[in-house]
Amino acid sequence: MEKIGFIGLGIMGKPMAKNLIKAGHELVVFDTAEAPAEELVSFGAERGASAADVASKAGKVIITMLPDSKDVRDAVSGPKGILEGCRAGQTVIDMSSISPIVSRELEKELAGRGAEMIDAPVSGGQEKAEQGTLAIMAGGRDIVFEGVKDILACMGATVTLVGEIGAGQITKLVNQIIVGVNISAVAEGMAFARKAGADPRRVFEAIRKGLAGSQCLEDKAPRMFEGRYAPGFRVALHIKDLWNVLETSRAIKGSVPLSAQVIEMMIALANEGHEGLDHAALGLYYEKLNGVGLGEDKA
Numbered sequence: 001m002e003k004i005g006f007i008g009l010g011i012m013g014k015p016m017a018k019n020l021i022k023a024g025h026e027l028v029v030f031d032t033a034e035a036p037a038e039e040l041v042s043f044g045a046e047r048g049a050s051a052a053d054v055a056s057k058a059g060k061v062i063i064t065m066l067p068d069s070k071d072v073r074d075a076v077s078g079p080k081g082i083l084e085g086c087r088a089g090q091t092v093i094d095m096s097s098i099s100p101i102v103s104r105e106l107e108k109e110l111a112g113r114g115a116e117m118i119d120a121p122v123s124g125g126q127e128k129a130e131q132g133t134l135a136i137m138a139g140g141r142d143i144v145f146e147g148v149k150d151i152l153a154c155m156g157a158t159v160t161l162v163g164e165i166g167a168g169q170i171t172k173l174v175n176q177i178i179v180g181v182n183i184s185a186v187a188e189g190m191a192f193a194r195k196a197g198a199d200p201r202r203v204f205e206a207i208r209k210g211l212a213g214s215q216c217l218e219d220k221a222p223r224m225f226e227g228r229y230a231p232g233f234r235v236a237l238h239i240k241d242l243w244n245v246l247e248t249s250r251a252i253k254g255s256v257p258l259s260a261q262v263i264e265m266m267i268a269l270a271n272e273g274h275e276g277l278d279h280a281a282l283g284l285y286y287e288k289l290n291g292v293g294l295g296e297d298k299a
Ligand code: NAD
Pocket: 007, 008, 009, 010, 011, 012, 013, 030, 031, 032, 033, 036, 051, 065, 066, 067, 068, 071, 072, 074, 075, 095, 096, 097, 098, 122, 123, 124, 125, 126, 232, 233, 234, 237
């Protein structure tokens, strides 16, 4: 099998890269941090000296899994970036969650070198990355996607081509809008219940199978009752994603009033030192706002 390039070996990238090796692929990897790259070497990968070096040593596919737009831009078009090492016929699959506008810009830059690009962000956290059961939402040309979807399937339970380049990122942002608004609605409802004199746990039992039911309600309400805020998906990452929603929305003159509200709440949480908590910590925000406890009455 051809060697796959993998750049960005953090919470998500490391287990994803390991799953590719487990599936029988050879890997050449790079991370600006020493430790994760060394760990992958002990797992059988070759270590590249830079993103450019990874691109020149990789076969058809180079995967990036980096924090945000700026990092992907650095890895693609910065000094010693992919553009310096790539060649015609290669495909960069960016699996980071970044701005769809940046994905489209990078696709054009890569096209200048004859290389293709697929955006393929994921949903599901560290555990699903480890299990290889991520939901992968992709954007790009059909024919290019067909050529790489078996590789993506080594990391995900579902791999869906949504549309042209950027469509994967747009889908991911839609996911983050719906999840962020849903979690804040759960927190608001439960704080209202407590303040109005009903036990949130019993409210939860009463409504969970009705129209208000959702996976967010199921996963996050118990966390709020128990004060169980270890991540999961960190507040800091959700702020980043909603920031990408607002920026993209402004560029297209969209209107996203709920996202604007939720990011304000999340920034307030981060300013209190909670940016590393699970985004269910919106429960803490509402507890403070209302002077009540969601798990037990503080009054
Ligand atoms: P992370 O911060 O744990 O890992 C990022 C890695 O990239 C780090 O090891 C860092 O050293 C490396 N890096 C940064 N800039 C680099 C560069 N220019 N070249 C090479 N390496 C570089 O982040 P993560 O949690 O793995 O998230 C990665 C992406 O996946 C983000 O866009 C995030 O929003 C998305 N995501 C995360 C989760 C989650 O639960 N953590 C879930 C779904 C999607």
